[in-house]
Amino acid sequence: MSEYLIIDNLTKIYPTPKGPSIIVKDFNLRIKKGEFVTLIGHSGCGKSTVLSMVAGLNPATDGGIILAGRELAGAGPDRGIVFQSPCLLPWFTALENVRLGVDQAFYTASRTERHQIAEYYLTVVGLGDAANKKPAELSQGMRQRVGIARAFALSPKMLLLDEPFGMLDSLTRFELQQVLIDLWRRDRKTALMVTHDVDEALFLSDRVICMTNGPEAEVGEILEVTFPRPRIRKEVLNHPDYYRLRETLISFLNERSDLRPSRDKVGVEQNNIPHRNEPGDHANRPPSTPAMALTS
Amino acid sequence: MPFLELKEVTKGFGANGSRTEVLRNINLQIEEGEFVAIVGYSGAGKTTLINMISGLASPDSGQVSLGGKPITGPAKDRGIVFQNYSLLPWLTVSENILLAVDQVFPDWPPEKKSHHVASHVAKVNLSHARDKRPAELSGGMRQRVSVARALAMDPQVLLLDEPLSALDALTRATLQDEISRIWQDNRKTVVLITNDPDEGIYLADRIIPLSAGPGATLGPSIPVDLHRPRDRKTLNQLTRFKEIRSQVIDYLLASAPKRTEVQKTLILPDIEPEDLSIPKPLMGGRKQPIRRGDIRRESVEI
Amino acid sequence: MSNTLEKLKTALLPLVGFAAALTLWQALSMTVSPDLPTPMKTWEESREYVFKPFAKRGEMDQGILRFTWYSLILVAKGYAIALIIGTPIGFLLGLSKGFHSIFDPIIQILRPVSPLAWLPLGLVLFLSAGKQASELGALFTIAICSMWPTVLNTAVGVRSIPQDYINVARALKLSKAQTLMKVLLPATLPYMFTGYRLSLGIAWLVIVAAEMLTGKPGVGGFLWQEYNALNYARIILCILTIGFVGFILDRLMGLVEKRFKTA
Numbered sequence: 001m002s003e004y005l006i007i008d009n010l011t012k013i014y015p016t017p018k019g020p021s022i023i024v025k026d027f028n029l030r031i032k033k034g035e036f037v038t039l040i041g042h043s044g045c046g047k048s049t050v051l052s053m054v055a056g057l058n059p060a061t062d063g064g065i066i067l068a069g070r071e072l073a074g075a076g077p078d079r080g081i082v083f084q085s086p087c088l089l090p091w092f093t094a095l096e097n098v099r100l101g102v103d104q105a106f107y108t109a110s111r112t113e114r115h116q117i118a119e120y121y122l123t124v125v126g127l128g129d130a131a132n133k134k135p136a137e138l139s140q141g142m143r144q145r146v147g148i149a150r151a152f153a154l155s156p157k158m159l160l161l162d163e164p165f166g167m168l169d170s171l172t173r174f175e176l177q178q179v180l181i182d183l184w185r186r187d188r189k190t191a192l193m194v195t196h197d198v199d200e201a202l203f204l205s206d207r208v209i210c211m212t213n214g215p216e217a218e219v220g221e222i223l224e225v226t227f228p229r230p231r232i233r234k235e236v237l238n239h240p241d242y243y244r245l246r247e248t249l250i251s252f253l254n255e256r257s258d259l260r261p262s263r264d265k266v267g268v269e270q271n272n273i274p275h276r277n278e279p280g281d282h283a284n285r286p287p288s289t290p291a292m293a294l295t296s
Numbered sequence: 297m298p299f300l301e302l303k304e305v306t307k308g309f310g311a312n313g314s315r316t317e318v319l320r321n322i323n324l325q326i327e328e329g330e331f332v333a334i335v336g337y338s339g340a341g342k343t344t345l346i347n348m349i350s351g352l353a354s355p356d357s358g359q360v361s362l363g364g365k366p367i368t369g370p371a372k373d374r375g376i377v378f379q380n381y382s383l384l385p386w387l388t389v390s391e392n393i394l395l396a397v398d399q400v401f402p403d404w405p406p407e408k409k410s411h412h413v414a415s416h417v418a419k420v421n422l423s424h425a426r427d428k429r430p431a432e433l434s435g436g437m438r439q440r441v442s443v444a445r446a447l448a449m450d451p452q453v454l455l456l457d458e459p460l461s462a463l464d465a466l467t468r469a470t471l472q473d474e475i476s477r478i479w480q481d482n483r484k485t486v487v488l489i490t491n492d493p494d495e496g497i498y499l500a501d502r503i504i505p506l507s508a509g510p511g512a513t514l515g516p517s518i519p520v521d522l523h524r525p526r527d528r529k530t531l532n533q534l535t536r537f538k539e540i541r542s543q544v545i546d547y548l549l550a551s552a553p554k555r556t557e558v559q560k561t562l563i564l565p566d567i568e569p570e571d572l573s574i575p576k577p578l579m580g581g582r583k584q585p586i587r588r589g590d591i592r593r594e595s596v597e598i
Numbered sequence: 599m600s601n602t603l604e605k606l607k608t609a610l611l612p613l614v615g616f617a618a619a620l621t622l623w624q625a626l627s628m629t630v631s632p633d634l635p636t637p638m639k640t641w642e643e644s645r646e647y648v649f650k651p652f653a654k655r656g657e658m659d660q661g662i663l664r665f666t667w668y669s670l671i672l673v674a675k676g677y678a679i680a681l682i683i684g685t686p687i688g689f690l691l692g693l694s695k696g697f698h699s700i701f702d703p704i705i706q707i708l709r710p711v712s713p714l715a716w717l718p719l720g721l722v723l724f725l726s727a728g729k730q731a732s733e734l735g736a737l738f739t740i741a742i743c744s745m746w747p748t749v750l751n752t753a754v755g756v757r758s759i760p761q762d763y764i765n766v767a768r769a770l771k772l773s774k775a776q777t778l779m780k781v782l783l784p785a786t787l788p789y790m791f792t793g794y795r796l797s798l799g800i801a802w803l804v805i806v807a808a809e810m811l812t813g814k815p816g817v818g819g820f821l822w823q824e825y826n827a828l829n830y831a832r833i834i835l836c837i838l839t840i841g842f843v844g845f846i847l848d849r850l851m852g853l854v855e856k857r858f859k860t861a
Contacts, residue, residue: 042466057765075768076572087762091784100780104770105569107576108585113565120564128560139339154770155569169338169461169491171548196465233549237542247532254469254529572771 004033004190005054005158010063012049022216023049026063029209029219031158034188038201040249041211042257047194051162054192055081068157077105080151080189084163086143088135094146095131098122098153105154121149125179141172145179152183159184161193165200177203178233185230198249202227203236210252212259220259221252297364298325299485300349300453305358307344318344320511322358324504326487331479333488333496334514335544336506337552342489345506346457349487350374362453372400375451379458381438383430383445389417390426393445400449416448419478436467443475447482456488460495469528472498480524493544497537498526505544507551515547635831643831657815658823662839669805669816670843672733676740677801681794684745688752688793692786698753709746713739713804717811732812736805743804747796755789756782787858795851802844817843 010027013020024046031037039047052058054065056075065072067079088097098118106114122131125145135143144165151159164180165173181204184191195201201208208223223245227236236242302324308317318341326332336342347353348360351370360367362374383392393413401409417426420440430438439459446454456475460468476499479486490496496503497520505515518540522531531537567585620637627634635643644662646653651663690697691705720735720742727734763785767777809818821836 043464055769057768070573073573074771076771077569077769078571078573079769081769083762083765085762087766089763089766089781089784091787092780100766100772101770104572104772106567106585107570108583109565109567113567113585116563116565120562123560123562170493171337171491171552174545174549175552234542234546237538237545243532243538247529250532251529 002032003030004035004068005029005031005192006066007050007054008064008066010050010053010065011061012046012053012058013061023214024053025216025218027219031190031192033190035207036184036191036193036205037207037209038193038195038205039209039211040195040198040201040253041217042196042213042253045211045214045217045257047211047217048162051160051192051194055079055160055162077101077154078157080154080156080159082144082147082151082159082161082164084166086135086147088143088146088150090135093132093134094122094127094138094149095119097135097146098150101150101154105156117153118149121153121183122146124183125149141168141176144168144176148176148180148183152189156189159189159191159193161191161195163195164193165197166195173197173200174233180204181231196253198246198253201225201249202242202245203231203233208249210249210257213257220256221248223248299328299330299363300324300326300487301359301361302348302355303359303361305348305355305360307341307348307353307355317511318509320513322514324514326485328485329483331486331488331499331501333490333500333503334506335490335493335496335503335548336512337508337548338491340506340509341512342491342506343457346376346455346487346489349453350376350455372449373452374455375446375449375453376455376457377439377442377446377459379461381430381435381442383438383441385430388427388429389422389433389441390414392430392441393417393448396445396449412448416444419447420444420474434467435463436471439463439471440474443471443478447478447484451484453485453487456486456490458489458491461491468495475499476525493541493548496520497522497540497544498528498531503540503544505547505551508548508553515551516543518543633830635834640831640834643829644835647832647835658820660815660820662817662820662835665815665817665820666839666843668814669809669818672736672808672814672816673740673798673801673805676737676804677744677798679737679741680745680797680801681748683741684748684793684797685752685790687745688749688790689756689782689786691749691753692756705746705749708742709750711743713743713807714811716742717808721812732814736808736812736814739808740801740804744797744801747800748790748793751789751793751796752786755786755793758789759785788855791851791855791858795848795855798847798851799844802840802847806840 007027007029010024011022012024013022015021027046027050029037029050039050041047049058053060054067054072056072056079088094089100092100095118098121099114102114102118106117109117119128119131122128125148127142127145127149130138130142135146138146144167147164161180165176168176177200184204193201193204202225205225208225210220210222211217212220225245227239227242302322305319305322306317307319308315310316322345324332334342334345344353348355349362349367351367351374354360354368384395387395390410390413393416394409397404397409397412401412404412414423414426417423420443422437422440422444425433425437430441433441439462443459459475460471463471472495479499486500488496488499493503493505500520502517502519504517506512507515520540522534522537522540565585566588568588570585623634623637627636647662651661653661654664687701691701692698716739717735720738721731723738724731724734759782763781767781772780805816806818806821808814809816810822813819813822817836817839821833821840824830824832824836
């Protein structure tokens with residue numbers, strides 16, 4: 001299948017009094033339609049910068065992004081964003097917050113239809129009763145549910161998730177990951193997520209991309225995650241591969257995230273990367289070779 | 297006889313009528329020198345539980361006792377580390393710790409006190425920052441001061457109330473390593489409250505899940521019989537680690553309030569969003585959205 | 599039980615304060631300043647104005663509430679001008695760096711100028727208006743003095759809108775008008791109303807000074823006239839009235855402000 005999101009030589013440089021500071025340099029990524037891809041790395045590795053450039057909220061210094069065959073310029077509701085802090089407008093109710101986006105994306109639809117869309121997504125994330133509450137009356141977890149509903153209600157071309165559950169405690173995080181994956185399953189939106197949570201990455205993604213430490217972060221290793229879908233927490237945790245993948249990710253973050261594959265010539269540990277590609281799926285890309293050209 | 301014991305403890309808030317029970321029938325026995333982790337959802341009553349051990353709150357019914365004697369109020373034999381550090385901003389690292397030492401050991405000569413402070417600052421690897429004020433320290437460093445202060449008071453029990461929740465993942469891991477190292481050096485009795493099952497398993501001898509509130513109660517006590525020192529990475533290879541982890545997580549997820557299964561029919565118009573990258577036509581534009589199909593009616597459980 | 603006792607205490611304690619102030623007043627008029635009328639004398643001299651609050655016996659001899667009413671109308675006009683001009687200026691200051699760099703220095707210099715200094719200039723400005731000159735001068739003074747809290751608070755409010763909210767607006771591609779109405783305005787509203795409340799306080803302060811100088815009927819004008827007539831008891835009546843009205847205005851604005859607290 002062809003590539004749906006193409007990120008080409010994406011670069012972000014901030015000018016500082018001490019000279020230019022290179023946050024991201026020549027970042028390349030291709031995502032297929034319906035694929036759920038996660039960027040994992042320590043804070044400061046530039047993963048969120050990549051995401052905000054795809055979102056159009058942060059202009060790229062160089063490079064291009066093509067979504068569904070069209071070059072992206074600026075932000076827009078064709079990308080549904082779930083922010084780390086849910087970013088709800090406190091003067092609107094949960095429903096009005098969702099409606100704000102729906103009214104934009106579906107401006108030709110009737111009022112009733114727009115209301116139905118917003119109500120539908122709020123109910124599906126479990127907030128049917130809380131639609132008329134203001135964010136201040138909702139718990140942190142419930143606010144993030146509204147954030148998820150708002151992103152999906154746009155019927156966007158793709159989803160962008162920026163550490164979506166980073167502000168929640170680990171158990172609420174588990175709950176919301178299930179809410180997210182259940183909703184995602186309905187129409188398998190192409191998704192790009194940024195996180196530093198190993199379990200979150202494994203539970204949700206098809207592919208996990210490990211980023212080395214910034215500045216000038218690059219792609220370190222790539223993991224294919226092939227747990228069967230639909231995914232249920234208990235089954236995923238009991239999958240024979242789960243803890244092996246978890247160990248690989250943890251050891252990357254703890255030990256190898258300082259290495260630079262492109263410069264230090266430290267070969268990627270072949271046996272740490274599972275070769276479980278479905279036939280024909282990644283024919284154009286031999287496993288364990290980073291899919292991105294690393295040219296820094 | 298257990299060192300620290302909670303017997304049939306129940307605690308609630310609010311007056312009659314609107315009263316909500318936070319903790320119900322809590323039974324907990326901790327031996328001297330044991331590291332016990334209690335894992336639960338935020339808002340489930342974990343802090344209430346630790347407040348009753350520290351003496352800041354008293355149970356509505358039941359009994360909390362330490363060394364066979366009932367706990368009636370806060371005392372120096374229990375040191376607490378809070379999530380928000382609670383350091384005095386106008387004092388340096390050493391002065392913050394000295395303040396606590398002065399309280400507990402007022403009769404010590406000044407040299408002994410300052411030596412005691414210095415050794416505890418060294419224990420948390422902060423000797424280079426001993427003359428800095430909290431505002432000049434990162435969150436992780438502040439929490440180290442807080443840990444050093446609690447240890448310097450030489451309590452019989454160390455109570456850790458979500459000490460690392462406010463820190464980022466990397467700092468959290470470093471501090472977990474340090475807490476683990478310090479504990480292995482002095483083997484004090486520790487009660488750790490956390491919302492992170494992995495943190496509990498990594499640090500404790502025994503992990504006990506606290507069910508979701510209201511009326512939270514302790515689940516099965518699961519011994520973490522994993523060899524120390526533990527390694528976050530290689531733990532993943534141990535069958536026992538996987539067992540403990542899934543036992544804790546399963547219990548907690550199962551204790552979450554059940555969603556009431558109400559079937560509700562919702563309508564989702566099956567229409568396509570407009571492309572906002574082309575400017576809205578002022579006149580003569582399409583007045584209707586593009587329909588992919590008929591309206592979908594879906595039944596969902598809420 | 600202890601709850602009712604607490605309530606009783608909070609109700610009674612202010613009375614203790616009033617009693618203490620009255621005693622001090624009485625003591626002062628009996629010792630150091632014999633010209634200061636005692637509380638009793640003040641009351642006797644003021645009765646007529648309080649019991650017939652809307653009477654009109656002459657241009658400068660009217661019931662106290664009638665005077666208050668004149669003053670309030672003048673304040674309302676000046677205050678309205680201040681808000682209508684001040685709010686947009688505040689928005690521009692907050693939104694545009696350039697606008698801020700151009701006008702902020704001027705604002706900082708004009709802001710601390712006393713109403714007593716503005717009034718003569720106001721009268722000069724409107725000299726050509728003839729009979730209306732004093733009224734227009736007073737309005738000008740009220741407006742220019744009370745405008746600054748509104749301007750500055752609105753600007754701060756606009757500048758402190760979290761980037762998160764702006765990002766939401768951008769990500770949804772809201773139009774400029776929509777962004778203003780749905781994001782910028784609601785986010786700034788609490789700050790604006792804090793500014794409005796402070797502005798109203800200043801407007802009420804300025805009115806007295808303005809009336810004293812222009813000699814128009816109102817609480818301030820009445821106060822000045824009674825001073826010239828050596829009738830000190832009524833000055834105290836005016837002072838108390840001004841304080842009381844100012845207090846009520848502040849409370850009312852406080853209620854409005856609370857109502858608009860969005861976040």
